[in-house]
Amino acid sequence: MPEYKLVSKNFDYPDQPELQAAVSRGAxxxxxxxxxxxxPPDKITEEVKTAKLRGQGGAGFPAGVKWGFVPKASRKPKYLCVNADEGEPGTFKDRKLLERDPHQMLEGIAIACYAVDIHTAFIYMRGEFYEPQRIVQQAIDDAVAAGLLGKNILDSGFDLNVIIHMGAGAYICGEETALLNSLEGWKGWPRLKPPFPAVVGAFRSPTVINNVETLSGVPHILRMGGEAFQKIGTEKDGGTKLFAVSGHVEKPGVYELTMGSSLKELIYDVCGGIKGGKKLKAVIPGGSSAPVLKPEEIDVPLEFESMAAAGTMLGSGAVIVMDETVSIxxxxxxxxxxxxxxxxxxxxQCREGCTWIYKISQKILAGQGKPSDIDLMLDLADNMNGKTVCPLGAAMAMPTIAFLNKFRGEFEGMMKN
Amino acid sequence: MLELTINDRVVQVPDGLNVLQAAKHVGVEIPHFCYHPGLSVAGSCRMCQVEIEQGGRKRIDLSCSNAAVDGMIVRTNTPAVVKAVKGVLEFLLMNHPIDCPICDDAGECKLQNYYMLHGLYDSRLNVEKWHKPKVHPVGPTVVLDCERCVLCSRCVRFCDEIWGERQLGIFGHGSNEKLINYPGRELDNPYSGNVVDLCPVGALLDKDFRFQRRVWYLKSVKSICPLCSRGCNIYLHYDVDHDYQRPGRRIQRIKPRVNPDVNRWWICDRGRYGYSFIDAATRTKTPRLLGKDADWNYALQKAAELITTTQKQHGPGSISALIAPTASNEDAFMALRLFRERLNIPQISSDIPSSEKLTADQLLLTDDPYSNRRGFQDLGLGPADGGMNAEEIINAVKAGQIKGLIVVGTDLESLVGKQVESITGKLDWLIVGASQENQLWNRATVGLPLAVYAEYPGTFTNVKGMVQKFEKAVEPLGQALPQWQVWHKLAGHLGADWRFDDARAVFKALSAGKPDYESLNWHATFGVDKGCYPDNW
Structure with missing residues (x-):
């Protein structure tokens, strides 16, 4: 199974962040x-819906549908927020998109803003992304100077102001409503939904929030047509997905595959198998919040529905591979x-539950665990799962349940010693 | 009206409620910490989870953030809901110090009550608790225990949304997060005490009530704050059975009573902490005659003689009365009946400038420190048409035109300063009615000790013209009497045969022909409540 380079096709040109070079390659x-x-803006939105472009930040919500939720006749300004907070442990794909091909994303931002009639876009960038910030800011400045962004773009009368806002390092600010609070200058606490950001978002105005990778796919949809884009992937998940593979593989890195490719082939073919020929022990397939898979479970198609059916999730596409040397x-x-x-x-539940489970896990590592601790943690996870404002409680609970159930023997082994 | 099903019971509720309010409306209490009807919905404590069924789809969701909708099916008692609620309680108690035996909130603590209703599990805690600051003075009147705090953010939202100044915030993240002042800020807004009422646990406590009384010793009556013309509805919490704990203090604290038309859920700190005058050492307790204690009959007999003699010698215009509008409508009515109708005293005034200057704020406090100016106006106790105002009466005294003066509820400092001799020297006699010893008390020919609002029932009319009743909490100190009773007795000594058995009879007489007053149902209000205040959301 080969890689399919779509959004990553220009990653290998060192001059791709420069406007002229990017334009020469079709930007x-x-x-x-x-x-x-x-x-017509509606036609673009329809095209994106046809393309089955799904939110690539982890939730997988269809992007075109999200755009369609924004009320057309809003007396307030509308905003686009680009979620570049990439904080999920194991994920490093957006960083590549920002550093290696910023103009691709900016083009996607511009088209999305045009489709939803937005004139201000915020790129909410992870606080540690100093280098991506510098590169993207340069790209914005160049594009504005070339008349591709800013006021009266290419004499069309369309204005678009793109602003980078740096986060301050909190993982939670990658959650879209916490991101909005942080953007507005408040503490990064997720908001109660409904209302959803498409109706009441940044500064109480309708707001579209899309991941960097999602927006980077938009120019390709317009280039090849929605249907052709969808055909690259599967029936429900159009196009491609970037996978950030880390851990015990021969060739870790960011790889672009068509939606529906096999996780097993990603690890063994694309990434060259387990490092040093060791035995595979576990794979976390979609960032640390995704429930862990055992070696016999990894023959699953990489798409949102199949992964959910396998009891885990595609998430942000961060594949963490662990060999037999790892202590679960x-x-x-x-x-x-x-x-x-x-x-x-x-x-x-999340505030107290995460700490409680963490403290028990420390006790177990120190050899002070009791067999009843495993059932206690499972029950605590159940009390947290899906019962909080945002998915962070579930992001802790789901992998907890998976780790403890799938590797129960290893935990119990630590107690006997 | 909406029709929904709550715990298999089909009920009707008004429009515009959330599920939690709708359930409360039909008597189903859903446990909650962060929700309060006066504040925005935070939805963070996660305690109020219920099962909501809509369009055949069931989900466990918050009752505070979901509007009640026609046809909705709500269940608070399914095994999944019970487990979820119990789970939240367990998490809340995880880092809670459980120091109920020394916590002033014990007895009215939501965490405690809900544990008894929804918890009752054996502790599974097998790790150490966080330790946080225990005695942190967040402001001049309120002290914070960070360990007891359940981080519901009610106090934070109160400061932000109701008062409009960011003074408290929740800082840090994860379970070591804590409620504390914004850097460099104090909880010093004039409504700071409300955060103590809002706090569902014993984290925020009044400094003046801390370690003073167990709340289950307190009795409660419904009352009206007398400290400005707003007429905020309050509860007086009192305890006279455990005098050994705090000798001489009968009123233990004041709590707001919900009235959507007046004060909603709030009262100001001035009203909340301004109860010390009720049990002050300077209270007048015994009638006085020429600087010596006397009994009521003798003092009133003497007063009657003074009035009669002066009126005979110099005519009705030689006597004047100044009555501050801090007294109840019943007091004003009886004063009017005696002085104007019976004795034909032409110059009676209540427009005495206050020595205390108030500045109205955006919430409740008015600029008028007199609780019943509107009632005095409604009853006609003020300068008669073309009559003298208070200042002119004082000038008439100084000019020697007035021989006898009756002064009630004021020390006249705002009119004569400390130069009391400038008027006492010109008078044949001075009758003083007062609840506190003041500069006139010891110079009075006759001194009449008066009860304060907590010591007798009555009504005030607030600045918006609303007639509101207050109840009696404690007995008058010493021999003090309600003002209307003093005038009632004095009228007897002057030969009148009036028969008003109680304040209600007086109110009935004064409200005749006044629709605003007649509409008040005297009996619709209360008796004595035991224990906690029932408006605790």
Whole structure:
């Protein structure tokens, strides 16, 4: 199974972040076409719906449908927020898109804004992304200077102001409503939904929030047509997906595959198999919030529905591969520590539950665990799962349940010692 | 009206309620911490989870953030809901110190009550609790225990949304998060005490009530705050059975009573903490005659003689009365009946400038420190048409035109300053009615000790013209009497045969022909409540 390079096709050109080089490879062609042909905005949204472009940040919500939720006759301004907060442990695909091909994303932003009649776009970028910030800011400045963004773009009368806003390092601010609160200058606490951001978002105005990768796919949909884009992938998941593979594989890195490719082939063919020929022990297929898979479970198609059917999720496409040398209780403790630290503290179950499970996991590692601790953690996870404002509670609960059930023997083994 | 099913019971509720309110409306209490009807919906405590069935689809969701909808089916008692609620309680108690025996909120604590109703599990806690600051003074009147806090953010939202200043915030994240002041800010807004009422647990406590009384010793009556013309509805919490704990203090605290038309859920700190005058050492307790204690009959007999003699010698215009509008409508009615109707005293005034200057704020406080100015106006106790105002009466005294003066509820400092001799020297006699010893009390020919609002029932009319009743909490101190009773007795000494058995009879007489007053149902209000205040959301 080969890679399918669509959004990553220009990753290997060192000069791709420069406007002229990018334009020579086709950047902004579709944007120019949209403006010169005055393609009706609704037609673009329809095309994106046909393309079955799904939100690539982790939730997989169809992008075109999301755009369609924005009320057309709004007396308030509308906003686009680009979620570049990429914080899910194991994920590093958006960083590549920002660093290697910023103009592709900016073109996607411009087309999305045109489709939804938006004139201000915020790129909410992870606080640690100093280098991507510099590169994207340069790209914005260049595009504005070339008249591709900014005021009266290419004499079309369409204005678009693109603003980078740097986060301050909280994982939760990747959750779309926490992102909005953070963008507005408040504490990054997720908001109660409904109302959804498409109706009441940034500054109480209708707001579209899309992931970097989602927007980067938009120019390709216009170039090849929605149907052709969908055909690359599967019936429900159009196009391609970037996978950030880390851990014990021979060739870790960011790979682009068509939707529906096999997880097993990704690990064994694309990434060259397990490092040093060791035995595979576990795979986390979609960032640390995705329930872990055992070696016998990894022959699943990489698309949102199939992964859900397999009891895990495609998530952000961060594949973490662990070989036989890994201690699962230790991995579990590290993961629990992350969520205990990053829980925003708003909802009771997540605030207290993550810490409680983390402290128990520490006890188990220290050899002080009791067999009843496993059932306690499972029950705590059940009390957290899906019962909070945002999915962070579930993001802790789901992998907890998976780790403890699938590797129960290993946890119990630590107790006997 | 909407029709929905709550716990298999088909009920009708008004429009515009959320599920939690709708359930409460039909008597189903859904446990909650962060929800309060006066604040925005936070939806963060997750305690109010219920099963909601709509269009055949069931889900467990918050009752505070979901509007009640026609045809909705709500269940609060399914095994999944019970487990979810119990789970939240367990998480809340995980880092809670459970120091109920020394917590002033014990007895009216939601965490405690809900544990008894929805918890009752054996602790599964097998790790150490967080430790956080225990005694943190967040402001001049309120002290915070961070360990007890359940981070419901009610106090934060109160400061932000109701008062409009960011003073408290929740800082940090994860379970080591804590409620604390914004850097460099104090909880010093004039409504700060409301955060204590809002706090569902014992995290925020009044400094003046801390470690003073167990709440189950408190009795409660419904009352009206007398400290400005707003007429905020309050509860007086009192305890006279455990005097050894705090000798001389009968009123233990004041809590707001919900009235959507007046004060909603709030009262100001001035009203909340301004109860010390009720049990002050300077209260007048015994009638006085020429600077010496006397009994009521003798004092009133003497007063009657003074009035009669002066009126005979110098005519009705030689006597004047100044009555501050802090008294009840019943007091004003009886004063009017005696002085104007019976004795034909032409110059009676209540427009005494207050020595205390108030500035109205955006919430409740008015600029008028007199609780019943509107009632005095409605009853006609003020300068008669073309009559003298208070200042002119004082000038008439100084000019020697007035021989006898009756002063009630004021020390006249705003009119004569400390120069009391400037008027006492010109008078044949001075009758003073007062609940606190003041500069006139010891110079009075006759001194009449008066009860304060907590010591007798009556009505005030607030700045918007609403007639509101207050109840009696405690007995008058010493021999003090309600003002209307003093005038009632004095009238007897002057030969009148009036028979008003109680404040209600007086109110009935004064409300005749006044629709606003007649509409008040005297009996619709209350007796004595035991324990916690029932408006606790």
């Amino acid at each position: 902004y062609e579709q944007w120019k076409r949209v403006l010169s042909e005055q393609i 209780p230790q991995i579990f403790m590290i993961m629990a520590r992350f969520y205990a630290h990053e829980s925003c503290g708003q909802c009771t």
